[in-house]
Amino acid sequence: MFDNLTERLGQTLKRLRGQARLTEDNIKDTLREVRVALLEADVALPVVRDFVAKVRERAIGQEVLRSLTPGQVFIKIVHEELMAVMGEAAEGLKLDVRPPAVILMAGLQGSGKTTTVAKLARWLKERQKKSVLVTSADVYRPAAIQQLETLAQEVEVDFYPSEASQDPVVIAQGAFQQARTRLFDVLIIDTAGRLHVDDQMMAEIKRLHGAVEPAETLFVVDSMTGQDAANTARAFNDSLALTGVILTKVDGDARGGAALSIRQITGKPIKFLGVGEKTAALELFHPDRLASRILGMGDVLSLVEEVEEKLDKDKAEKFAKKLKKGKGFDLEDFRQQLQQMSKMGGVSNLLDKLPGVNLPAGAAEQVNDRDLARLEAIINSMTPKERQRPEIIKSSRKRRIAAGSGTQVQEVNRLLKQFTQMQKMMKQMSRKGGMAKLMRGMKGGMPPGMPF
Template structure:
């Protein structure tokens, strides 16, 4: 899960402050020492950490914080504000030319996922912004790079412009833009060549493409999991090309988060998108405020709701909510719910977006094994209808039969039944929590339960 280790450290630090009726300057200093260590361990740039801690400390020991009614909460608000600012303040949107097509140069080193990300961006522009993109194959050096882009274009039903690997990338870019104008396309996404390292030949070619294409965006694709290396690469590319944006790939697997927290401060270039998985729809706009909120354990309700509105069947969700509340939730419903939630993305990511979820008993250390979902389905389908409706009746002999029928082990069947019971208990806790909040006139509403 993105930022997992950093989030855990920071949340633990601020849990000590949260409930305090009075916070002293010494309390703040001690907390900031922990924050500093947590950020350094997360591979955040040293200078960025120093400046961040100084800014937070200066604001947190001000009179409006220490003399407030909830000083612990106020300190956390300061940290949240500064984290948001560190990552760019507000969302930085992709450019739109007043005279189409909008030209986007995709640059980066080999291995960062540039070609795949170019396909993902085209898919995002068409699906979320109703634009007509053109993919342009300008990487004429890497074996099969052109073929890879053509396969992606075919899968996504998005046109790909190619002139083979015998024509110079500069000429390909020029011809692609003319083609896009003639076809009235909205975006031209130029997939440029990468290298294993930054060299003069690479930069000269990119400069030539830039001069011909006159792109509205020069987007650097970097692997978030390389931490400070990603920031150094961004700094080098920015000095040579004047980047307009960064796309961080593999953020879903980056438990540290150093690149995401450093890149804007070091380069001045905003993060515009993040890759959150391997699927072609797993590219998301980057919202600094939402990410800061998730890091501090406050959830990310807006993203969760957006995902739910796109992927979840409202009528089915309403019926599931009724069953949750009346304790009629069965294994069949469990399967339906899993199918709905799986459409929204990795389950660990979804849990991290739910406010207060890390405070529920036993939820902080829950890890969801995505690969096990197929086995879960097989186990449930091996149950009789009666067993699905009444899991408590599944005794030892029934468990052996279910294991054999699903091609799994008795231990896996036992584990699933226990997880199912734990889930029912969790939802009871969650329902009580939301009902209590409603009585007070507010509170969080489970986003795929209308």
């Protein structure tokens, strides 16, 4: 997310860092480029105008002109104003009501609403330790009811059954009674979507809203629709008392216009980001962290939280001890690192949060997390002996491994080459000061061996 905007702003602000002092002229030139960058990111024009005006007002004032490092202060102003546009701080769910707290999910068809219900249920269960009941009031799409039932089983939360012949309000009331009787903390209700905003849909959601009086009414919207997402959210908010927004598919959105437009246009906070297809791919929205990522500063706090939550600490400790003792890095270790990388959201997610990692031109497009699964499949097709001693893997073994993993011999060769590069990198890390040298090297691009 924000790849294009980060690149454009990075180039603009980099030129500004070299200035000995800031003048009205170079501030004007810089802000013109910032304006173009935001418009290209599909940020709504009123938001762009307001943002640029506020930055100009602060930048041309004494705050910058008296500073010893005016370029850095200008970047700080841009960072703070980006935060102001998106919201000063993360706004979690307000569920401090008599249980069950009801969350009503609204949105257009195709926005990923049903999947997001499951993601939110999992997040509440794992992060907030809440007992969750989910139900579908989408009586127009029986497949949506079945989909939610399947997803509920996957994330291990309870599902209140419903049928296409029922009235949505009856479903919601029945689910609420069961949630209260069985002492669930939270009830999440999936509602019907439409291809566009229409009076019938809004009337139905209003009836549902009045029947269950939700603690949260969240609008789920596809971030890839850009400023249209913000306009659709405003249309919903005009008819329904929204409490927040969940942006989906942000992992496929290189522009980020929705995230920078929604708060100002609707007045409602973005509460979560959907960052992938898996049910664990839901993040609490932190405006300050996202502003840092937009300006290429990384997001170390989110990365640390992900490590704490998803990393297998026992395996990590064993691996660290093995490296410290000077024992060789083998293909079994490589496979475990691929598995851990996948748990962390893949290579692209990791790079997005690391500060100071500047990929070469075109490298971002080469980062394909599906390749992690292919690499793992190749290693799975090897014998334990081959994983321990890759040097014995010759032509006949390569053909067998390729056939067993459904890949080509060239891909096996490529994996072995990447593994050799990783071996060298791990050997460097095991030496004194090796990690510091590695991180310094990453500022010029990714080290060799990464699965691009």
